[in-house]
Amino acid sequence: xxxxxxxxxxxxxxxxxxxxxxxxxxxxxxxxxxxxxxxxxxxxxxxxxxxxxxxxxxxxxxxxxxxxxxxxxxxxxxxxxxxxxxxxxxxxxxxxxxxxxxxxxxxxxxxxxxxxxxxxxxxxxxxxxxxxxxxxxx
Numbered sequence: 001x002x003x004x005x006x007x008x009x010x011x012x013x014x015x016x017x018x019x020x021x022x023x024x025x026x027x028x029x030x031x032x033x034x035x036x037x038x039x040x041x042x043x044x045x046x047x048x049x050x051x052x053x054x055x056x057x058x059x060x061x062x063x064x065x066x067x068x069x070x071x072x073x074x075x076x077x078x079x080x081x082x083x084x085x086x087x088x089x090x091x092x093x094x095x096x097x098x099x100x101x102x103x104x105x106x107x108x109x110x111x112x113x114x115x116x117x118x119x120x121x122x123x124x125x126x127x128x129x130x131x132x133x134x135x136x137x138x
Contacts (some may be wrong), residue, residue, distance in 0.1 A: 002028050002029055003028060003029045003030070003034065003053045003054070003125075003129050004027050004029075004050065004051070004053050004054075005022075005026075005030065005031050005052055005053065005054045005055075005056060006032050006033075006034065006043075006044075006052035006054070006055045006056070007032070007033045007034070007055075007056045007087075008033075008034050008035075008040040008055065008056070008057045008058060008061070008069060009033065009035060009056070009058045009061075009085045009087075010035050010036060010037075010058060010060075010061040010062060011058070012035070012111065015033055015035065017114065017117060018031070018033075018056070018121070019033075021114075021117060021118045021121045021122075022121065024118060025118060025121060025122040025125060026121070026122075026125045028112060029125060029129070032052065034039040034127070036061065036062065036063055036064070037061045037062075037063055037064030037065055037066065037068060037069045038063045038064045040069055041069055041073075042073050043062060043072065044072075044076070044078075044079050045072075045076060045078070045079075051078065051079065051082060052082060053082070053083075053086070053128075053129070053134055054082070054083050054084075054124075054128050054129075054134075055073070055082055055083070055084045056083065056085050056087040057069060057070060057084055057085065057086055057087065057088075057104075058086075058087060058088050059086060059087060059088035059089075059090050059095055060088070060089075060090065061075075061100070062102065062116070064077075066086065066088065066099075067095075067098055067099065067102055068112075069101050070084055070086075070099065070102045070103060070104060073103075074102060074103040080103075083105040083106075083128060083132075083134065083136045084103070084104050084105055084106075085104070085105060085106040085107075085108055085124060085128075086090040086099045086104045086106065086107045086108065087108050087110060088107075088109065088110060089109065089110050090107075090109070091109045106124075106133070108120060108124065128130070
């Protein structure tokens with residue numbers, strides 16, 4: 001069974017780069033994308049949703065931002081255990097602190113260089129799916 005990853009990201013360029021990177025490095029992973037925080041919450045809270053094993057979550061999004069999405073994930077009995085990696089361009093200390101305060105498992109600043117971005121995603125996949133032990137997803 002492929003590992004399911006949910007990318008919550010509103011920037012189409014970043015979505016395209018992430019898809020390209022995953023096609024290169026993570027053939028055994030299934031990448032789904034929600035480009036809006038509100039859509040992501042509705043998707044994750046739906047009883048029809050096959051929950052992801054890992055969520056990559058952007059911080060700054062229209063309608064519902066990443067911190068609010070994280071708060072909703074952590075307070076829901078179905079989703080609170082899903083590892084959430086904040087994958088964002090913000091390296092502001094207040095954003096980092098807020099994300100960890102709300103239960104983020106990791107905070108990664110998106111590298112600008114594509115090859116470094118690919119390496120970063122490869123490290124994330126290796127850590128979360130090969131090194132780390134995850135709880136069973138629904």
